[in-house]
Amino acid sequence: FQTYRGLRRLVLPLLAASKFWFVIVVTGVGVGVVGAFLDILVAWLGDLRVGRCTYGFFYSQSQCCKGYDAGEICLEWKAWSQWFNVPSLGLQSLLQSFIYVFLAVAFASVAAYFVKMHAPYAFHTGIPEIKAILGGYVLDSFLGPWTLLIKAVGLALAVASGLSLGKEGPLVHIACCMAFVASRFFKAFRENEAEKRRILAAAATAGVSVAFGSPLGGVIFGIEELDTYHEDVAWRAFVTSVIAAVTLQYMDPFGTSKLVLFGVTASSEPWKAFELIPWLFLGVMGGLLGALLIRMNVAMAVYRRNGPLYEWPLLEVIGVTAVTAAVSYLVVFLRVPTAELVANLFLECDASKGDYHGLCNLDAISETVFLLLLTAALKIVFTIVTFGMMIPAGIFLPTIAIGACLGRAVGLIVQGIHRAHPGAWLFSACPPDPTVRCISPGFYSVIGATAMLGGVTRMTVSLVVIMFELTGALSHVLPIMIAVMSSKWVADAFGKEGIYASWIAMR
Amino acid sequence: FQTYRGLRRLVLPLLAASKFWFVIVVTGVGVGVVGAFLDILVAWLGDLRVGRCTYGFFYSQSQCCKGYDAGEICLEWKAWSQWFNVPSLGLQSLLQSFIYVFLAVAFASVAAYFVKMHAPYAFHTGIPEIKAILGGYVLDSFLGPWTLLIKAVGLALAVASGLSLGKEGPLVHIACCMAFVASRFFKAFRENEAEKRRILAAAATAGVSVAFGSPLGGVIFGIEELDTYHEDVAWRAFVTSVIAAVTLQYMDPFGTSKLVLFGVTASSEPWKAFELIPWLFLGVMGGLLGALLIRMNVAMAVYRRNGPLYEWPLLEVIGVTAVTAAVSYLVVFLRVPTAELVANLFLECDASKGDYHGLCNLDAISETVFLLLLTAALKIVFTIVTFGMMIPAGIFLPTIAIGACLGRAVGLIVQGIHRAHPGAWLFSACPPDPTVRCISPGFYSVIGATAMLGGVTRMTVSLVVIMFELTGALSHVLPIMIAVMSSKWVADAFGKEGIYASWIAMR
Incomplete structure (x- = not known):
């Protein structure tokens, strides 16, 4: 009897939790994949303002020049003025600057058009609204599939346009959208606001984890900024966060197989x-x-x-x-x-x-x-x-x-x-x-x-x-x-x- | 006026917080120093069960044989049977085992005697009681200066005796005692239970930080195990934890100048x-x-x-x-x-x-x-x-x-x-x-x-x-x-x- 009770205690919570874990894993992997794709897309679009790869339009400069050391001249990558064989120096810089500004405006206005027409909630960072939602405010349209899609595409365009903005906050919003969409498949989450918020907290954590390559930072961000501390929530958030970070590392968008984004030079000498x-x-x-x-x-x-x-x-x-x-x-x-x-x-x-x-x-x-x-x-x-x-x-x-x-x-x-x-x-x-x-x-x-x-x-x-x-x-x-x-x-x-x-x- | 208000807002909280920070810094540094001394004391006492250093009684084996590589024979360190020039092999192992068991019993019984006579609260790990105190239970005698002293000395003796126990939990208790003793100097803490608990939470964090060389782990342990989450508490706990870890690293009890206690062999290959x-x-x-x-x-x-x-x-x-x-x-x-x-x-x-x-x-x-x-x-x-x-x-x-x-x-x-x-x-x-x-x-x-x-x-x-x-x-x-x-x-x-x-x- 003792063993039977033990076994039942072992299996029942597993079954009950499986829906939750399904959503968690889907969100974690999804955020990692989206984060990696965004990085690749932004690098390509951003480089497109300057030039193109001779052997393939869809390569960014660093992909195009793989194998070259920093400082070496990469002949495969051509600035637009080289590509179009513009003769005079004055015309060259005129063309370069025109294409740079034109593409920037094009990227940004396409992003703004999509946001304005199809998903007005996709503008801005999204973190204030997520704080409000986790605090108890109900705002489901903020997390719909359209917002997800347009925020992701718009974000890539906006970052590539060279505007003074980053992808970190919006990635948190994207992560929450993914978790929300994934959780809609289960009745348990559709009808339970508390469960939904727990999932969103885990997703937000995964967003920070991918944005900064920082799984632990994500968990603590969740606790500190989003005010969502609860033992179970922290653990699930941690799992999501690590799954997302491992996925990102596996996708390896920068070709460095490192999670440390802005590595500093290691220094053994103490500071003075x-x-x-x-x-x-x-x-x-x-x-x-x-x-x-x-x-x-x-x-x-x-x-x-x-x-x-x-x-x-x-x-x-x-x-x-x-x-x-x-x-x-x-x-x-x-x-x-x-x-x-x-x-x-x-x-x-x-x-x-x-x-x-x-x-x-x-x-x-x-x-x-x-x-x-x-x-x-x-x-x-x-x-x-x-x-x-x-x-x-x-x-x-x-x-x-x-x-x-x-x-x-x-x-x-x-x-x-x-x-x-x-x-x-x-x-x-x-x-x-x-x-x-x-x-x-x-x-x-x-x-x-x-x-x-x-x-x-x-x-x-x-x-x-x-x-x-x-x-x-x-x-x-x-x-x-x-x-x-x-x-x-x-x-x-x-x-x-x-x-x-x-x-x-x-x- | 704006600037004045700004300046006042800048300075007043600083003054109000200075007592708190004084206690925090004293505790952090104190825990780091005590942790380092415990390590040195335990190493020496533990080695004393086996032998002694020829050129100085108060050196542990690793201090005595500094400069030798692992595997080299160190002539400066002598087992007791060598030291006393015991001739036959049988007598040698008899003497070695006798001294080993005798000193172990001596260490443990001295520790137990002190605990029984002078500080009954110093027995056991202390973490359950600290959980209770942080949860609101008032038990000031659990944190007195006698408990602090006897727990520290007794801990070193108990660990050195080779009993199946560790120093991690008791270090948390020691840290809390130090913070309690340090905070007694200020009326603000003597009369305010909430403030006292905040200090204790920070101290417990520092204890974990020193015990495992793990400042971040300490903060999260505080949040997860001690249920003490609050934004300010977390930050102060973090500061204490880092100060303690830096102090420990500066004291460098193992001569490795590393915080990683049980470093694993770095492996670049993925697991299968x-x-x-x-x-x-x-x-x-x-x-x-x-x-x-x-x-x-x-x-x-x-x-x-x-x-x-x-x-x-x-x-x-x-x-x-x-x-x-x-x-x-x-x-x-x-x-x-x-x-x-x-x-x-x-x-x-x-x-x-x-x-x-x-x-x-x-x-x-x-x-x-x-x-x-x-x-x-x-x-x-x-x-x-x-x-x-x-x-x-x-x-x-x-x-x-x-x-x-x-x-x-x-x-x-x-x-x-x-x-x-x-x-x-x-x-x-x-x-x-x-x-x-x-x-x-x-x-x-x-x-x-x-x-x-x-x-x-x-x-x-x-x-x-x-x-x-x-x-x-x-x-x-x-x-x-x-x-x-x-x-x-x-x-x-x-x-x-x-x-x-x-x-x-x-x-």
Whole structure:
């Protein structure tokens, strides 16, 4: 009898839970696959603004030039002016810039058209609404199959258009849509709001997991930001999150078979005490700029609602995209894809690896610093305007990019001071030879990005964990935490709410 | 005015929080320091049962033989029989075993005496009581300075005595004592139960962080096991946890400057589908044995309360220690320190690194398997008896050791089958040459330990994260999760409660 009871206790919950697990596994695998396809699609569309692969139209530049090392010239990839054999230099750059702006506007307006016509809920990041739904608000049309499809396609187009937006938040929305659609097949979920919310929480976790390659960060994001803690929920969310991450790794969209998206250069040397000063400065700046960005973005949303273009959201998207693309074409750090920029800002200079658009050119430090600060300033302006337009748009990546530019600039300045005055007492912890690297500007960039994200989102534990898993910088956890802490303190003083809470309040 | 309000909002919470942060930092640093000292003390006392360093009494074997590679003979370290120049072989082993058992009994009885006389709350793991306190139960004497001191010293003696117990749970209790003592200096904490509990939650997190070298695992353990989720609490707990881990790393008790305690051999090759069968088997075994261990341990506790030795807890400790030490002296895997055993069970065989007590001897696989199973069985019996005696005792490490032995045995069996039948269809995913490693018994050991821990503690997310951070085995997250899941399912069928909940229920 004892054994029988034991066996029944063993099997019955298994059967009862199987529906749940079916939905979980489908969602996890689905999110991983969609995330990987989005990456491939965005890379191809984004590169299409510049040129094409000679042996196949549907290859992105990195796929086309596989096998070449960074720095080598890849003959298979041709810029449009080369492809069309344009003779004069003036005509070449005219054609290049025209195609760049034209395709950007085309991508963005197609995305906006789809959103406006077929799925108005697919605009924006979606995280504020998901917070509301998980909090008990019922809004099923927000999670329908049309929203899913158009948000996914629109997101790829919007990111490829070079607008100042990221894919992270929308991926969470997409994950929730997938879970919702998958759960509709079971009566148990159609009729039970609590069960539905549990599934959505797990799906949101998987979305973060895929967006940042960060399964643990996803779970903690779920607990911290979405307020959904319950033992079972956390475990199921964790399973979904890992399934999604493993699927993404298996699909391997970047051909690196790594989950760490923006790997930093591993450093064995400890950081020095005097570096706390620039890091605290970055924390404070992140808090101030984060609070400013939220305020201006909310003001912009209010202005939009009463402004002349309220009835013409497509026109707004076209105008903003044209301006963004034209300006971006002129500033090299804005022209490249944002994810690529961030990845390179996080890396330390390495003479054997080649330079990234002058980032490591020691003869032009002040020019580089100016360029970085200009990029950050323009990205702030673009992000304020873009986040809230009729287009799928996440705020994570632009925020990371702004912070990374600031951090790199501060790092370069500190490095420059060290090189100019290697004997100063402040730098006594550094090796006496100034050509040996003592300050790591790439890590300053990570600190800057963390501080900026802290100011904008007001996340704490989950932010640190995501930055961990995003960069693999496990050795520098204390500075990262200090940046999060100082930035949150400063930002909280100028406005209690993070960007998501502000948007919830605005609705 | 705006700026003024901003500044005030910036500074006031800082001042209000400073007391809290003072206690947090003191606790974090304190736990890290105590954890490091415990490690050093345990290593020295444990080695003292075997011999001494020729050039200094207070060196442990590894400190004494620093600079020697594993496998080299270290002349500075002398076993007692060498030290006293005992001539005949028979007398030598008699002296060695006598000193081994005598010192073990001496250590354990001193620990038990202190606990019985001065701090009865210092016995056992302490985690059930901390769960109760965090749940609202007021039990201040459980956290006093005497308990702190005696639990720390007693823990070192108990671990060094070779009894089947670990330091993990008691470290959490020690951390809570430290936080409680530190918080007594502030009126704000003396008079506010809620604030006190918040501090204790952070301290418990730091305890787990130091016990496993696992700062993230600590935070999630706090959320999952101690039911203390609140945004601020999680953040403060995280800070404490990281400070404690950084302090431990800075103190560097093992001279490896690593936080990963039981590092596994990094493996780039993926696991094969057929391995799911032995892993599921390990999961089921972990669940069954875990449930059995809990039941027998509870039965033992009930028997103890009504048994003849209830009035003589010291006699019980002496008797159990004598039997444990005598038996352990005969079985080589029991004689070595448990942490060392687990570390070696988790490692893959490497011909260049030397063998660990025959673990990698390919000519004696069946003997090794028998020895491993015997070790596991004896450890289960010892743990059932030991956990609950009048002595500080954690259940984590013995559980890990039991599971690791089982897992290694299963891994060796699978490896043996593969070597005997390399052409079988089951092994078609393996390389054709049977001398190339296809099955990794060290990783089976990790799976076994995870499954056993799952069965005994019923932890889920925090267990996976702790196993991550304990082993660094990030690439094998799915098998680890499958082991946790299957073991929890099976164990739940034979008793709904984990070991801590069972002890809470028993009080």
